[in-house]
Amino acid sequence: MATMKDIARLAGVSTSTVSHVINQSRYVSEEISERVNRAAQELNYTPSALARSLKMNRTKTLGMLMTTSTNPFFGEVVKGVERCCYQKGYNLILCNTEGDQQRMKSSINTLLQKRVDGMILMCSSLEGERIEIFDKYPDVPVVVMDWGPMLFTSDKIQDNSLQGGYMAAKHLIECGHTQIGCITGPLNRHQAQMRYEGYKRALNEAGLEFHPNWIIESNFECEGGYEAFNRMYSKGTLPTAIFVCNDMMAMGVMNAAHEKGLSVPDDFSIIGYDDIHIAKYMSPPLSTIHQPKYRLGQAAVETLLCKLENETRDPKVVQLEPTLVERNSVATLKTTIEE
Template identity: 70%
Template sequence: MATMKDIAKRAGVSTSTVSHVINNTRYVSEAIAEKVNQAAKELNYYAPSALARSLKVNRTKTFGMLVTTSTNPFFGEVVKGVERSCYHNGYSLILCNTEGDAERMRASIDTLLQKRVDGLILMCSTLEGERIEGFDRYPDIPVVVMDWGPIDFACDKIQDNSYQGGYLATQHLIDCGHRQIGCISGPLLKQQAQRRFQGFKDALRDAGLTENADWMVEADFECEGGYQGLQAIAASGSLPSAIFAGNDMMAMGAINAANALGIRVPEDLSIMGYDDIHLAKFVSPSLTTIHQPKYRLGQAAVETLLHKLDDPQSDSQTVQLEPTLVVRESVKRV
């Protein structure tokens, strides 16, 4: 019966490289992986099953992830970071979509835990602030929460500094000469929306500017919310010179509404976004926005789970990633 050593000799690589390819425990270039797999095939080598390996090491080399349904590409870009990081670390990812349903979310969590995933990533605001049953039955499975509200179980958190991002966005509008500034916020029940809105208000206050209630609208983090938000502001009878939208989707919806109303962006109205999704640079005008490190968010979640697996007794931590300004064409300098 052929061994990994035999495969290594035929493929002209080290035995450890063969092990990484067969067990998927580390990234190996496609060319080398192909040589190893071809040598294994020629020698009729049969790798032990994933189940057999998991029983031996008491790990399944699998992470589970739950994501809230949304048309926002932001979620997909974060998932890409999670999946790529899993791959480079020899892990598989099971992705569940909650469809915005609290009961489905609970059922998905229970299913993933029963499948003995090595760790769980939660990126859902469906149950923000509510208790989730089930984790106490699986105390050895680490959990990482991304951008969520208050929770009542021990876990690590990965989040962006939403307050700083909201402040940074508004400060850029002020630096560009704008003094009449409105805001289309996300749903203020969600912590990210609250923090970005608070950053917006504090930036106005620090600049000695007055809030105008007619120019502040709460929406839903979707394009339709941004569209309706700008319509509501325009219907108030006056327009600010600039608007900070709580995410890029609402900013793009606002730009669309402006076009429908005959409002030129940025000549008549400047619009600022948040997230820097991939589409932001391709709208017209291209969107000035706050960059949230989406790939790094996903990567940090996986790295945190791996650290917890290596050191189960380590204290829970919060990893905060800092936003940055991306200047494009949707904000006019007055």
Template identity: 60%
Template structure:
């Protein structure tokens, strides 16, 4: 039967490197890891089982992630960042979609705890009231809440700086000469949606401009919500193009895509008759017609910082709860007209 020494000799590495690759206890370059894995396969060496390792170390080298399923590619891009960071750190990821359903959230939480994940990343709505007692089971488990809002239990939080992003988007429109600016928000009971609106209001107030209530629409962060929001906006101005704002800050890219589609169907040219700036800088935004000007927040960095915060707490559980904002920036494309 092949031993670890046999694998090390065939792969041309030390036995400690073989151990790190097999046990996922330290990052090893992809090239070396492949050599070790190829040698192990050739020699039919499987190494210690994951169960045996976890019993010995009290670690499973597995992170659980709860995310609300959505048609918004933003979530998929963040999950990709988390997966990449886990891979680089030698961790596995178990992903659970909650579908926005409380029972699925509770069941997924229980499953992840039973599978003895080392930590948990949450990017979904939180339990409330009596249901929140389930979080008692998480007291000894490191938890990071991503880009969602407040939590009623000790945890680290990583999120985009939404208020600053809303201010940047609106200021960009102001700098391009727009003074008649509307805003389509996500659900205002969601912290990120409300903060983006507050950033919009900050910039309008600083510019000495009044917010027109007919140009303010609350929607659902999905493309169909953007389409419905534009229909409401157009109805508010009695389908008179001349009474529309010259520009809209739409608080995420998926709604902005819905707005763009609805406006064009209504015969309104973007950006000549209506300028649009979105938020998130999803991959699809650059391929719209016109390409969407938007606020960039690094999904890869969101994911990486969440994993790093979790691993830091695993190394030192006494750390004070961390809070990190990911700085936003404007990505200029073709959906905003410069007014003279």
């Protein structure tokens, strides 16, 4: 494998001059730069990423930890992270924690050994855990996504789930619904709790009653939505509308309803959350709350790189706002009062 010394010998210059040309660390005349680059090309020289990282104390590599899920929401966020890394000239190492604390700690150790410049955590099933290893590496910035209160220092990227839940329920109310159920995510997770709180705020504001048989806690997966609807159905009369706290569970709900001969929105209306890519291709197309998933990933990388440039700044929270997407899964009842 060719070295800078080999290039210097072939180009007839000093090794330090070759280093300045390769690393663009000092001005070198166009003629000499051309000789050096031509020699490097002839020798098939490839710069050592390891040597460069040791010299610059940067590897131009970020690490990301996430929990595997069938929910394409996560893939759409990762797409934003990967694209932004590429545009900024960074590599990305992606690790799967599978929701296991020990595996997460092992992955963090591995990333630190590989000297990543920073980390992005998207493992909300582990929120509330204290990760002591970060205390030993205060110079490695961390950004968390989709996470509740943190027990370590980091920046945070989140969507406004409280507002999103409120918008979903309020849309159903504005369409004339007064009997509104809710299938929540795991309420020990911050985002699920906030969406549920938004739902409750909208119902309280409208003076509507809460029916305990119409509030079911589930797990954010298709199977969870399917089972939650079956439980709600088994308890008696259904509400006229259901806020399902993510689109994957909404798919499960619609499948369970179809098995029972029920039709959306003729027999009951449904609104989801996330606006995953396939939501508009469901039958009927799903009304939902749009999360800017690509932007969430992009914001995580940008915030991490900003911290690398200004290590002394205080941790910050970047909050992105949801929007309502109206499709065909919500019926407008004739009892709607026009102002």
